[in-house]
Amino acid sequence: MKITIAQLNYHIGNFSGNKTLIFDAIRKAKADKSDLVIFSELSVPGYPPLDLLDRQEFIEKCYKTVNEIAEQCYGITAIVGSPTINTNPEGKKLYNSALVLSEGKIIFSTSKALLPTYDIFDEYRYFEPQNKFSVFRFRNLKLALTICEDLWDEQSFDNEFEKKRLYTISPMNELAKQDPDLIINMSASPFAYRKTGDKAEIFKNKARKHKLPLITINQTGANSELIFDGASKIINRNGEIIRQLPFFEEVVETFTVEEIMEGIVKQEAEYKDPIELIHKALITGIRDYFRKSGLTDCIIGLSGGIDSAVCLCLAVDALGKEHVRALLMPSRYSSESSVTDAVKLAEGLDVKYDIISIEKPFRAFEEVLSPLFTGRQRNVTEENIQARIRAVLLMAVSNKFGCILLNTSNKSEAAVGYGTLYGDMAGGLSVIGDVYKTDIYKLSGYINREKEVIPVSIINKLPSAELKPGQLDTDTLPDYNILDAILYQYIELQKPAEKITGKGIDRETVEKVISMINFNEFKRYQAAPVLRISSKAFGDGRRMPIVAKY
Template identity: 50%
Template sequence: MKITIGQVNAVVGDVRGNSARMKDALARLAGQTDLIVFPELALVGYPPKDLLEKAWFIDQVEAAVAELIDFSAGYPETGLLVGAPLPTGRSTGKALANSALLICGGQLLFRQDKSLLPTYDVFDEARHFDPADRVGVVGFKGETLGISICEDAWNDPEFWPEHLLYEFDPIQELADQGATVLINISASPFHMGKDDVRFRLIQNHARRHRLPFIFANQVGGNDELIFDGGSMSFDGAGQPLSVGPYFSEEWITVDTARRGDPGLHPPLDKVAAVYQALVLGIRDYLQKCGFKRAVIGLSGGIDSALTACLAVAALGKENVLGITMPSPYSSGGSVNDSRELAANLGIEFREISIVKTFEAYLETLAPHFAGSQPDVTEENIQARIRGNILMAFSNKYGYLALSTGNKSELAVGYCTLYGDMSGGLSAISDVPKTLVYQLAEYANRERELIPRSTLTKAPSAELRPDQKDQDSLPPYDILDAILQDYVEEGRSAEEIAARGFDPETVRWVIRTVDRNEYKRRQAAPGLRITSKAFGAGRRMPVAKRLNERALR
């Protein structure tokens, strides 16, 4: 059987536009392939979230499905496998299912609802859907198709012998029912290393059941989630028939009768993959939100420099504005580095001094601050002046402001609410500082975009004389390692200290992470590139009191 995977970038909510692309694909590929397979919920985009609670939205979906069925009558030689949310017809439960629909020749031949509904990390499918009440196979074009949806393929007892989340294995059930081809439609989001895990998981299904396996994944950025594509297919021996591109749309046709090629899957380079993911996430966030241009505050530091490089790669140099806003404590080198960066990137550049504005603030507040010493208050005023300037350009000219803070800073609150945290998208808020340096070197892989002096100087917020980040924070390699253990791995203070870290440093990091939840709650949406980002996948209370014994 010839199967074409449509690795498409579906727009959430755009039922009409997503449906039109499916019709266009059928008209274009009819007769050249037996079946066109689209990703999970491709008719509405993933994740549709609470749009699924709108009755008018589900009415649109049902109407679009009916139109697709009618349209398919004109192309009876090729089928469509489409992901869509549809009512279950039951009067109890959520009354809605995450469905895969096999359409051909003017008929809905088969419907398979999703069995396993994830509720961990960024997923919350049980909020909207009921699980399938049955799993079955369907005959099509001389084959018996076993169709599943995303999470249904992630409960392989051989692959996760100690970490199964569910008692039921839908893929095993489909194989037991006589499937001759397994197909999984998916919306599996990116994080570092996910591509290799996904490849080995699907490969294991093919080998275990000795069946060809087709895996169709979504691509594109939707809010904080980035979908990397990488759709793939395997023969019955577990050898890859195809591995689609990452971070771009593609139409991939495979013949399930062919034998695979073990050399088709070189693992992604971690740094290159994160860079491409962030570029895709920025581009789609702006385009899908109706923005064309971005404005960035350039400090002369590595975070804003990396953000500018990513924005240019995503939007083009003509659509990025960089503004440097020196204060009384800004070094001449930082201003020059910002200017050189802008010239290297070819972006528009402006210098707006905040010295007089800062002096006006201090003069206004002097009678009320009499008798007190300057502290973080005055530092934050500078950051908030800069935030106001960036937002003024956003309002006046329609730029989206990109905030430039990294994950290490956001974790411990080394950032200013309504200051450097201002913006519509926090592009690198899930990128640890140590990875920022690696990404900056990657940005410079062909020629120097980020000035070498930016890469080599000690990080500084430059909000007081001779300030350095390490005056307030542990060294970034130590901080990032502790954050990895605490935030992503969920280890306790005792477990982290036992790994060789200074106990007092561990306690400080953990207390500071917990104390700054209120800041993160007010941050702009950030693009997820690790297995545990600050955002929808980490739901911690703001008002809380933790047992300090756990931190000793």
């Protein structure tokens, strides 16, 4: 007997496209003489469908698509994920279900019991939790069929204040009472670069605890700001990974039940450098954001600094050089090296670029505002005017040529508000808004791993917004090594100020940074959607009040 894992890239609401992906995988599984093909959580509508689940016609299309898939399941059995209607008079109107399809119909269904409501997850908003547990008998096997969080009843969180057990029930403990032979977990688990190891340990621990082999099927690709890494696994009863599918790739692979049950480790799970995974994740995020939105071209404001340089390289890898253009907008404060470095990068990548000086519009603003500003010292106002001029120019090119503006602000800047609202915060997608500055440098090193793509002079340059004479980021901010250490402990680990420690970190600096984070919440509410690569990105996964005293 054979089992096929289908690790695919679904498109939310694209029932025709998702159905085609599933049909193709079923055909491949049949060609491999497979008996069972398994897809990931909510594979029919794509994950996460959010408030589309409130629409009756959306749910009707889910049912219609499931029936069409079932018609392909003659001579093979498939397990797909789809919302189903809760017919009980009480409770939420839907379940998050796994449906077993065979010979043109649904022969078994089960639903998700543990519905996460933390970080970016809000599943109890839509779904009723399953409260009955039953194994599925397939041929001579009893399958413990679970959905994502159902195996996450014990997990570690970055926040020390959080519990390790969020739920009062363990679905796998209940299913174990029925003596299953194999655990199957259908998931839609987003990528977080510090969590790939923890995620694997959850599955390995479950296999060890119940002394059962385990198959986990995760989706890949990106939907809006969420990026899914795939990396589906087969784990033996000893908690050893016997096969892991690639990160960020669509794969349909078939295994014999004998090799799954024997659990002989034929390959060690390959270690992946987190920076390599971040690089792949961001390229996946950009590519799918554009492809699934029906977009093709982008524009980037190229400053000669490291952030825009990294974003340009990522965009070229994701979209192709012919779909990327750059705009250089020097001012009276721009160094000559910033312009020459930006030109060198654009020409090296063979990207179309234009140079427009902002001097004339800046002078015009100075002139028209002069009567109002008489007697007042120059300050951040004049700096922000320059940033907003650049945003106007970028959006003009965006509108005229139909290319989406990619925002190039990093997470360190976004955290402390080191950016201009309606200026350098403009854009349709924030590429590196979840990447700390210190990791931007690591990314640049990874991009240059084989040859110099980003000029070394850009990497070695002291960070500066170049909005006034001699300006450096460190005029306003701590050194980025210190700043990022504070930010990580406060944002991801959610430590109180008195517990934030590290080399070069003092209490006064910590208090200043936290104050900047909290004060600038209003800016982040108006920022572009951020590609999520961490366990706590700005956006839906971090909900803070704008108006608060804390």
